[in-house]
Amino acid sequence: MPRHHASDLAHRLGEHAEAVCRHYLSNGRRQGNYWTVGDVHNAPGRSMFVRLRPSPKGRPGKWTDAATGQHGDLLDVIRESLGLVDFKDVADEARAFLAMPLPEPDPRLSRAKSVPVPTGSPEASRRLFAMSQPILGTVVETYLRGRGITTLHGTGTLRFHPRCFYRPDDDGPTETWPAMIAAVTDLDGRFTGAHRTWLAPDGTGKAPVDTPRRAMGDLLGHAVRFGVPRNVMAAGEGIETTLSLRCAMPDMAMAAALSAAHLAAILFPPTLRRLYVIRDNDPAGDGARDTLIERAVEAGIEAIVLSPTMEDFNEDLCHLGLDALRASIADQLMRRDRFRYLTRAA
Template identity: 65%
Template sequence: MADAAHDLARRLGRQAEAVCRHYLSAGWRQGHYWQVGDVRNTPGRSMFVRLRDSAKGPAGKWTDAATGEHGDLFDLIRESRGLSSFSEVVAEAEMFLGIPRSVHEAQAPLRKTENSSRDPVISVRRLFAAARPIPGTIVEAYLRNRGITALHETGSLRFHPRCYYRPDPREPIQPLPAIIAAVTDLRGRIMGIHRTWLTPDGAGKAVIATPRRALGHLLEHAVRFGRPYDVMAAGEGIETILSVRTALPSLPMVAALSAAHLAAIAFPPGLRRLYIVRDNDPAGDRARDSLIARAGSAGIEAIVLSPALGDFNEDLRAFGVDALRAELRCQLAPEDVSRFMMLSP
């Protein structure tokens, strides 16, 4: 299979400019190089791809002067399309070259290069940087369609108009609009991202098999809204947390993105009370119980906020914000009612 991979690399090298025009369409030719912002096809001029064999190296080698990243055309295809395995890269390259899949049906061995072993945090940070703030975008329309009006302190959310989605390694990439959420650690460093693909008008999630996907290091980390001091709320989904924040706009909150990750979130220093925003299902019950136990061991008071329906976004849409506020008032610690239950942030 190594010989097959080398042959495929040579074929790609002979068409290096065509590869660049297809996968790095935001760039342009500059002499014997293709110039673009980065390997994820961001407009700019810091990355150079060699288009011809020369004494400096073969065609297809590239370097990003801004980050020091470098690689070959396999790496370029992998990063630009967001692929995770070398077999996916081979399938994509064969599709580009028009090679029947049967020629290299067996999986090629994983190439142990510096780029292939690189921490995915680099990629997720670049994707977040390539997206733009949500005001005036379909992300704002999507959230408002779900009854969410608390859009202050949402710098962790951005909009990407053409975020790559691939339902299956054998199917083509689809560029779709998406919410890009930054998953950060307690120091505010981006460790992962969460993508929610949307319909073009923001009326709802895209009609695809898996409209939500996460990437990067998620364990203990979360999507954060507001800066916690001594009190914080934590739940699973972004929409669920923002629904509660619509009723409690001053309460700092985090979305852990799943029940398993909610159970494992890291507690910020100085936290003395944690509101657990549970989803009304067995997974939510398990996350609640685990988080109560962990909080108790850390000397943190845990108070559970429970929805009437499946989750708090369902409650918000079904009953309205005033009813949701009244529902939550009964569940808060008395001293937190006046502290966080404000009508405006």
Template identity: 60%
Template sequence: GRRQGHYWQVGDARNTPGRSMFVRLMDTVKGPAGKWTDAATGEHGDLLDVIRESRGLSNFTEVVAEAEAFLHLPPISQGAEAPHGGKQCSSRDPVTSARRLFAAAKPIPGTIVETYLRNRGITALHETGSLRFNPRCYYRPDAHGSTQLLPAMIAAVTDLTGRIMGIHRTWLAPDGSDKANIATPRRAMGHLLEHAVRFGRPYDVMATGEGIETILSVRTALPSLPMAAALSAAHLAVIAFPPRLRRLYIVCDNDPAGNRARDSLIARAAFAGIEAIVLSPALGDFNEDLRAFGVDAVRAELRCLLAPEDVSRFMALSP
């Protein structure tokens, strides 16, 4: 989108290119800042509705939690009242709910999560304790849709000390051949800001990127390098740095949001005295590269981008 006078124009609340949706940027006689309308569909709402649509959330408690995390606010202690005259929502802490959901799931070996990842060319499944499998995970398409029970990959989103602060769900086809054929097969809950899905324990060098599959694709080629998936470009830009980190590899996605996250992360790393090195794919992301060209080609691609001292350290073929 782009600014047009007192409004921000974009295609829709899910950030599609276009100009049919306009968000009021300041209070005017026509209404308060933050209100928006999509002229193409008649949809309208406030900034919480934007969070709900863009993050694919159906539960108002999850929407509030996401807004609180973004604003660095403490969690609400009492039930929040839903907008537009809705019923009062539960005051259940989303972090507690996330921890319970992760605890109820089981390790991925021998499950369709393993099948799903291997179907995407990912073979580096060591140190994947942050991933689990739930054969009957609740999915509801929207506030008015009926609930389904579908198999899902559950990923723990942790802080730098390893505490679970949220989870990420990827609903899968029953045979693990792909993601489930539903409107929003990926959703997160909990406090995600600054946190990530982690693989390996970082010390002085680590890599970070957006998606779980993207990070595990790079780890298939660099099996010893600790990595973290921030789950979105917005969260990648603000991921927390481990205290002893001195070199950060930024695994990019080739899209405008990925480029903005890359630039923001480079600036933050420089300010913190951390060397930042960008790992860019040939196609849209490294999972596309892995599936199109194979692991040997990706390994050769990455070898040219690594700092010389990291080639022998992290390119060992066994973890």
């Protein structure tokens, strides 16, 4: 990436320095105009200082580790905290983060975090997401890799909560389980809701509860987003199904609408010219496909269906493997997209 592009990304991240620190350096805390943490790998402690506000001494986002003498910007924070190697992955993660809602913290809320909000509201969803942490090195990563999903860069819309409340449908006692928390956003990146997947403590599967997946907030038209859509994107129902296809085409922007009904109603980015509809092999999936295609055509958007060999693309990935998944979708893609997205990923 040209240096000026890197500088632009670092500058944009610096405009939201505290949000970046809360996301990637979650073991730290704010102290005046600085975020303090143990080191750039997010260890607990106070030897690393990240500037949060501009001053004569430097721009926001610049950091120094007093113990080691290391210093850098927020791109370095993303790289080191997530263990990324290629700068392309760092830039993709930064762009994905910048596409998420980045509210400036309200000082009144920081002094009174117990201010109640309606259960299930967008604000409750935002707070839940803010209390969670990046997924790498957690049981969320274990769970996703167990489902064959190994392409995890650019998944800043997913986070991990170690003790997420679960209320049984039968009014039984409230339980706590580890959970994957997904941010639901609108086309402008504003937070509208969250999706929870409760997991077993070791990440080997879902938690043994009646409804291990639940959404909250305002979902209609919105989605869990991976990448920034321009003229081409793919949209599906489930997070794992969408992430499975993303393993084959990591450079294509994708969105998970969370259900068949919500997939049918997903809103289109203004720049979109071609939409790939990620289909599940079930009657509800067929109905969502037909409705979404009709809406896309009316909006002047080319709509193309991607169909799995088995029940969904996660089953294809788990049981047939990544190479077979790529082969199965190759003939379903437009030729230009096959070269642009699939060949590059191979």
